[in-house]
Amino acid sequence: MNPTDKTDPSQTAAISFEFDLRHPPEKVWRALTIPELLNEWLLPIVQLELEPGAAFTFKAQPQPGWDGTVNCRFLEVETHKKLSYAWVVGDFIDTVVTFTLTPTASGTRLFLEQSGFKPDQKQNFGGARYGWKMMGGKLVDLLTRLS
Secondary structure, three states, rough: OOOEEEEOOOOOEEEEEEEEEEEOHHHHHHHEEEEHHHHHHOOOOOOOOOOOOOOEEEEOOOOEOOOEEEEEEEEEEEOOOOOEEEEEEEOOEEEEEEEEEEEEEEEEEEEEEEEEOOOOOOHHHHHHHHHHHHHHHHHHHHHOOOO
């Protein structure tokens, strides 16, 4: 199932998506934390240590107005339950990405939120919303392919 955009229409500070997945939390957790899997659905990752305070970087192809770098730092790591990290792009985006996994009868409900956008970042907010929807679809496809 593709992600459902749960962002309140009047909201400009946080993006929210929900996924009802037919996969156990352990499998979803792997897709959120294993570098080779993150490369497939999110962005190429450099150096990942799964512990609070650890810094890591996503490194994508540079684009106009963006050098392709996202600097991150783990804020919260609760295995198979919650993953939260700072998501910083240059001097202009300083947000927090949080994944919350809840077991369901048929698999996992995954809630994704990126919060901390400022009122003058409507374009960044829209771009991130589009990006998470696209990448969320890739996550669903990846989970289907994983054994």
